[in-house]
Amino acid sequence: xxxxxxxxxxxxxxxxxxxxxxxxxxxxxxxxxxxxxxxxxxxxxxxxxxxxxxxxxxxxxxxxxxxxxxxxxxxxxxxxxxxxxxxxxxxxxxxxxxxxxxxxxxxxxxxxxxxxxxxxxxxxxxxxxxxxxxxxxxxxxxxxxxxxxxxxxxxxxxxxxxxxxxxxxxxxxxxxxxxxxxxxxxxxxxxxxxxxxxxxxxxxxxxxxxxxxxxxxxxxxxxxxxxxxxxxxxxxxxxxxxxxxxxxxxxxxxxxxxxxxxxxxxxxxxxxxxxxxxxxxxxxxxxxxxxxxxxxxxxxxxxxxxxxxxxxxxxxxxxxxxxxxxxxxxxxxxxxxxxxxxxxxxxxxxxxxxxxxxxxxxxxxxxxxxxxxxxxxxxxxxxxxxxxxxxxxxxxxxxxxxxxxxxxxxxxxxxxxxxxxxxxxxxxxxxxxxxxxxxxxxxxxxxxxxxxxxxxxxxxxxxxxxxxxxxxxxxxxxxxxxxxxxxxxxxxxxxxxxxxxxxxxxxxxxxxxxxxxxxxxxxxxxxxxxxxxxxxxxxxxxxxxxxxxxxxxxxxxxxxxxxxxxxxxxxxxxxxxxxxxxxxxxxxxxxxxxxxxxxxxxxxxxxxxxxxxxxxxxxxxxxxxxxxxxxxxxxxxxxxxxxxxxxxxxxxxxxxxxxxxxxxxxxxxx
Amino acid sequence: xxxxxxxxxxxxxxxxxxxxxxxxxxxxxxxxxxxxxxxxxxxxxxxxxxxxxxxxxxxxxxxxxxxxxxxxxxxxxxxxxxxxxxxxxxxxxxxxxxxxxxxxxxxxxxxxxxxxxxxxxxxxxxxxxxxxxxxxxxxxxxxxxxxxxxxxxxxxxxxxxxxxxxxxxxxxxxxxxxxxxxxxxxxxxxxxxxxxxxxxxxxxxxxxxxxxxxxxxxxxxxxxxxxxxxxxxxxxxxxxxxxxxxxxxxxxxxxxxxxxxxxxxxxxxxxxxxxxxxxxxxxxxxxxxxxxxxxxxxxxxxxxxxxxxxxxxxxxxxxxxx
Numbered sequence: 001x002x003x004x005x006x007x008x009x010x011x012x013x014x015x016x017x018x019x020x021x022x023x024x025x026x027x028x029x030x031x032x033x034x035x036x037x038x039x040x041x042x043x044x045x046x047x048x049x050x051x052x053x054x055x056x057x058x059x060x061x062x063x064x065x066x067x068x069x070x071x072x073x074x075x076x077x078x079x080x081x082x083x084x085x086x087x088x089x090x091x092x093x094x095x096x097x098x099x100x101x102x103x104x105x106x107x108x109x110x111x112x113x114x115x116x117x118x119x120x121x122x123x124x125x126x127x128x129x130x131x132x133x134x135x136x137x138x139x140x141x142x143x144x145x146x147x148x149x150x151x152x153x154x155x156x157x158x159x160x161x162x163x164x165x166x167x168x169x170x171x172x173x174x175x176x177x178x179x180x181x182x183x184x185x186x187x188x189x190x191x192x193x194x195x196x197x198x199x200x201x202x203x204x205x206x207x208x209x210x211x212x213x214x215x216x217x218x219x220x221x222x223x224x225x226x227x228x229x230x231x232x233x234x235x236x237x238x239x240x241x242x243x244x245x246x247x248x249x250x251x252x253x254x255x256x257x258x259x260x261x262x263x264x265x266x267x268x269x270x271x272x273x274x275x276x277x278x279x280x281x282x283x284x285x286x287x288x289x290x291x292x293x294x295x296x297x298x299x300x301x302x303x304x305x306x307x308x309x310x311x312x313x314x315x316x317x318x319x320x321x322x323x324x325x326x327x328x329x330x331x332x333x334x335x336x337x338x339x340x341x342x343x344x345x346x347x348x349x350x351x352x353x354x355x356x357x358x359x360x361x362x363x364x365x366x367x368x369x370x371x372x373x374x375x376x377x378x379x380x381x382x383x384x385x386x387x388x389x390x391x392x393x394x395x396x397x398x399x400x401x402x403x404x405x406x407x408x409x410x411x412x413x414x415x416x417x418x419x420x421x422x423x424x425x426x427x428x429x430x431x432x433x434x435x436x437x438x439x440x441x442x443x444x445x446x447x448x449x450x451x452x453x454x455x456x457x458x459x460x461x462x463x464x465x466x467x468x469x470x471x472x473x474x475x476x477x478x479x480x481x482x483x484x485x486x487x488x489x490x491x492x493x494x495x496x497x498x499x500x501x502x503x504x505x506x507x508x509x510x511x512x513x514x515x516x517x518x519x520x521x522x523x524x525x526x527x528x529x530x531x532x533x534x535x536x537x538x539x540x541x542x543x544x545x546x547x548x549x550x551x552x553x554x555x556x557x558x559x560x561x562x563x564x565x566x567x568x569x570x571x572x573x574x575x576x577x578x579x580x581x582x583x584x585x586x587x588x589x590x591x592x593x594x595x596x597x598x599x600x601x602x603x604x605x606x607x608x609x610x611x612x613x614x615x616x617x618x619x620x621x622x623x624x625x626x627x628x629x630x631x632x633x634x635x636x637x638x639x640x641x642x643x644x645x646x647x648x649x650x651x652x653x654x655x656x657x658x659x660x661x662x663x664x665x666x667x668x669x670x
Numbered sequence: 671x672x673x674x675x676x677x678x679x680x681x682x683x684x685x686x687x688x689x690x691x692x693x694x695x696x697x698x699x700x701x702x703x704x705x706x707x708x709x710x711x712x713x714x715x716x717x718x719x720x721x722x723x724x725x726x727x728x729x730x731x732x733x734x735x736x737x738x739x740x741x742x743x744x745x746x747x748x749x750x751x752x753x754x755x756x757x758x759x760x761x762x763x764x765x766x767x768x769x770x771x772x773x774x775x776x777x778x779x780x781x782x783x784x785x786x787x788x789x790x791x792x793x794x795x796x797x798x799x800x801x802x803x804x805x806x807x808x809x810x811x812x813x814x815x816x817x818x819x820x821x822x823x824x825x826x827x828x829x830x831x832x833x834x835x836x837x838x839x840x841x842x843x844x845x846x847x848x849x850x851x852x853x854x855x856x857x858x859x860x861x862x863x864x865x866x867x868x869x870x871x872x873x874x875x876x877x878x879x880x881x882x883x884x885x886x887x888x889x890x891x892x893x894x895x896x897x898x899x900x901x902x903x904x905x906x907x908x909x910x911x912x913x914x915x916x917x918x919x920x921x922x923x924x925x926x927x928x929x930x931x932x933x934x935x936x937x938x939x940x941x942x943x944x945x946x947x948x949x950x951x952x953x954x955x956x957x958x959x960x961x962x963x964x965x966x967x968x969x970x971x972x973x974x975x976x977x978x979x980x981x982x983x984x985x986x987x988x989x990x991x992x
Contacts, residue, residue, distance in 0.1 A: 025716075404887055424890050432893040445884035449906035462892040508888065 010081040012182045012214030013045075013062055013100070014038040018075035020054075020061060020238075022287060028071060029288025031057050033238040033295065035075075041181060044208060044215040046229035046246060048222055048261070050527040052284050054238040055218045059184050062216065063100050064092055080181060097127055098178035105187040107167035111159040117143075117170055118155030124177040142173040146203055149614075163615055165196035169203065176211065183207075184216045189224060193389045194554060195612040198598040201228060220527065222265065223600035226250050231320070234258045237285050237295040244321025250602060254315075255323040256300045259331050264532035266561035268603050269584065272539040273343040277532035277561070278336055283497065294324070302330045341543040346564060350377030351548050352401070352435070352516050357411035359400045359572075368620040370396045371407075372572045378516060381546035385563030385580070387556065387595065391616045393572035394552045398518045401550070402435055403427060415515065433463045436509035440521040442501035446493040452479075452504050453489035456511060463512025474511070482507040482537065499530035503537070510541060516548045523558065535562060556599050560584065565653070568592045571627040572619050578654040587665035589656040590634045626659065634660055721989050730981030737975050740791040748785035752943040755780035768963055775963035777952060783964050787971050789943035794975070797858050798923035804862035805923075806916040809869025814900040816870065817877025824874075831867040839864050839926065840933070847935045857936060861926050865919050872915050876908040910990045917983035921976050928972045945972050 020032040032054050039045040047055045060066055062077055064084050077084040079100050104110045112120055118139050125135035143151035146169040159167060168188060175183060189197035208215060219225050225232055225246060232249050233240040234257060242255035253259045263278030282299040285291060294312045297303045312324045359371035371393050378384050386394050399405045401413060403424030413420050420431045439445035446455060456475045460466055466474050476486055482503040493501050502522060509517050523531035539562060541547060553559045559566060566583050568576040568591060576589040594610040610633055617623055623630045629640035636659060645657045721727050740747060755762045756772045764780035766772060774783035816824040846860045881904065889899045930936050931946025940951060945968035952964035
């Protein structure tokens with residue numbers, strides 16, 4: 001991705017010592033503390049960092065699109081050499097329409113739900129002065145440019161009729177209307193599936209070469225930045241702390257924060273048995289905090305007195321890489337935790353077993369089989385990772401197992417060999433206590449009006465036989481086990497950060513020593529360093545209590561780190577089940593192959609991506625034969641679209657549903 | 671605007687406590703917790719301040735407060751009794767326009783209109799809030815059941831509510847009052863019944879949104895009963911909506927009761943001071959005798975109270991959603 005860019009005189013975007021603050025309750029609080037970087041014409045520049053570090057504020061400031069309480073306290077922002085801060089509003093509008101455009105995080109919110117797609121794009125052309133009929137033609141042309149399937153029919157559709165990936169293409173098409181020289185992408189693929197994300201990123205890459213626009217890409221996913229950008233800036237607490245060539249920064253980070261971030265991610269095939277993930281202690285300083293010297297000093301493992309007394313210099317590291325740190329030569333010495341949890345042999349006898357589990361939803365008279373004949377056993381102390389695109393039935397499986405949805409007749413759920421009732425509310429106390437859940441969004445999972453103590457105490461009294469003082473003691477015990485301070489117990493969820501909230505949610509699930517905990521994307525709403533702490537916690541709890549996990553995640557790296565076996569779902573069916581090692585080494589189902597190849601890697605290992613075109617089929621109308629044949633790159637006409645594939649056993653613990661011979665699957669696709 | 675690092679949101683800033691607490695860091699953490707508790711108090715105080723700084727709220731409270739005082743101690747402000755004729759030099763002055771002796775004039779039998787307006791506050795301030803409260807309680811219960819259980823309960827109750835809502839309020843009011851008589855209790859119950867469907871609808875939609883959240887799923891997973899989930903888990907999260915709905919209903923109840931009284935359905939006792947009754951008994955004098963004062967002043971009293979209550983409701987709603 002590193003097309004060398006001819007240095008031009010004027011940068012597409014130059015941010016110079018930008019200071020910005022938000023006025024909160026009458027007090028200005030510093031958010032950006034001297035951000036400087038510049039993007040050459042045609043260059044792709046990435047900004048990474050945890051949420052709250054000022055990435056998005058920087059992006060919005062570049063086009064002076066800021067909330068009313070923001071005030072720019074110093075510095076310059078030049079778009080194509082023109083000062084954005086000083087320019088009159090009229091000129092700013094021109095800049096926004098023809099020089100620098102923006103693609104937002106959530107395409108659904110970026111579109112007007114009441115207007116047809118065609119009209120919304122045409123409106124952009126009308127603003128640029130095109131006549132009505134001409135604008136319509138240009139709109140259609142712009143949709144073709146972003147490779148939307150069936151562009152002319154998309155023109156007549158409303159935003160809610162398009163999928164997230166298609167909508168993001170439309171938003172990109174709109175951003176390109178004025179042939180901008182700078183394209184600002186703020187987390188453009190965050191809400192999308194890995195497979196869709198890969199396609200959108202391909203599109204951005206292609207448009208970059210055809211339009212030669214410079215790109216400012218904001219993302220918290222380091223893999224996305226690595227595959228997309230020439231240069232990267234690492235932001236922390238409103239300052240760029242390290243900058244350089246993307247490959248170099250990720251391969252040999254020099255600032256302790258960059259090192260911390262990269263070590264927090266489960267990468268390079270890391271497993272829980274290898275080592276715990278690196279966590280960055282403490283929290284991001286709040287906006288407006290006094291940070292007179294190094295911004296990272298409070299969390300830095302190698303900080304010393306010098307760091308506390310003097311502003312760190314910008315240390316050049318050659319080839320345009322630099323870091324703001326006193327001790328760049330010591331970053332090699334930052335300790336990475338070494339010993340992982342002990343690998344243990346897992347029983348063959350499952351704690352929880354699902355046999356022929358199906359779930360059909362009825363909607364307006366039509367049957368929607370969301371889950372079709374799933375067989376799965378989970379052993380004591382085992383983590384089964386569940387992966388698949390959204391809409392593949394992962395959450396339905398979890399909720400049916402837990403008794404939130406009632407399964408169809410014929411399926412069976414057993415716990416320790418005994419069948420359990422379909423509905424959670426009908427289950428005997430022991431079954432209720434045995435199976436608990438950790439949800440994706442801790443804001444929704446915790447009652448906002450309850451204190452942490454009340455949340456935990458209620459679970460303790462419902463899920464154990466402890467009462468009175470014994471229950472109070474147990475509440476404090478589990479709080480400590482989750483690394484929550486006893487003082488947190490009297491707070492409301494709103495007062496806690498995302499990571500602490502998720503700890504409370506985990507504490508609640510573990511209140512009654514459950515046999516199985518279903519984790520539904522427990523870290524997807526969290527920053528990587530917080531994610532690392534939560535994953536370590538889950539791994540340790542499991543090692544101590546031999547609890548089993550059904551771990552749902554869209555992040556293959558996370559699943560690989562934590563799971564002993566991985567189950568792959570597609571349109572409500574389990575298409576593959578394999579031990580984690582085998583899944584990443586051996587022959588795999590074509591769907592698994594495509595899914596894994598879509599993940600942008602922060603390690604920079606180049607993989608040939610197997611395109612997964614089109615949308616996941618609706619479970620209401622599954623394709624005949626193998627459900628995957630419509631998108632399969634190894635499709636055998638006459639077989640796959642007619643006969644449902646049998647489940648074949650590749651090794652004793654590795655099964656998949658595919659017609660292809662195993663030898664064929666091991667080979668690279670033709 | 672999600673992408674702008676949340677400058678004004680409540681969850682950022684000091685009220686967040688430290689991440690990844692490790693036992694050694696407890697001291698540091700305590701400080702964070704202390705700030706958090708202080709912050710919580712501060713937010714509450716700020717809400718109160720915000721409310722008191724809203725001119726509409728202050729005006730509403732002043733007007734409503736005035737009428738509440740009138741209802742409790744009418745003798746404090748009224749120069750005459752509710753049924754005491756105004757006498758000048760020993761003789762009753764009836765049908766007299768506003769003057770120094772009777773600020774709002776006198777009615778056909780010589781009662782002081784000003785005093786009757788003051789005394790009349792009590793009747794409406796008993797009936798309207800009581801009716802609104804009953805409607806709110808019933809509506810909350812129904813709304814919780816419908817919004818939480820959905821299914822057939824929602825289906826059946828929903829139809830009944832739709833049916834009730836499709837009948838004009840006044841028509842239904844007239845029918846019940848004619849059938850059951852027009853004592854104060856019947857009026858309260860009638861208005862409460864009339865308002866219950868509206869409250870139910872509001873509460874139901876709020877409950878339905880709450881019931882989608884994972885904390886409700888989590889409660890089911892630990893085997894909680896339906897009533898527990900509705901009353902302990904969901905109800906505290908929808909009280910804001912209910913308080914605002916109650917205030918709005920008080921305003922409408924004043925209006926409805928006055929309307930029923932105006933139609934002559936509220937009381938057959940002319941001596942009891944009541945704004946609606948008084949208007950009903952005197953409004954024909956505007957045309958026949960050009961005596962506007964016995965009816966216009968109680969009408970203004972109703973208007974001022976309704977406006978005051980609506981101002982309070984609006985401000986509460988705004989502060990709640992901010």
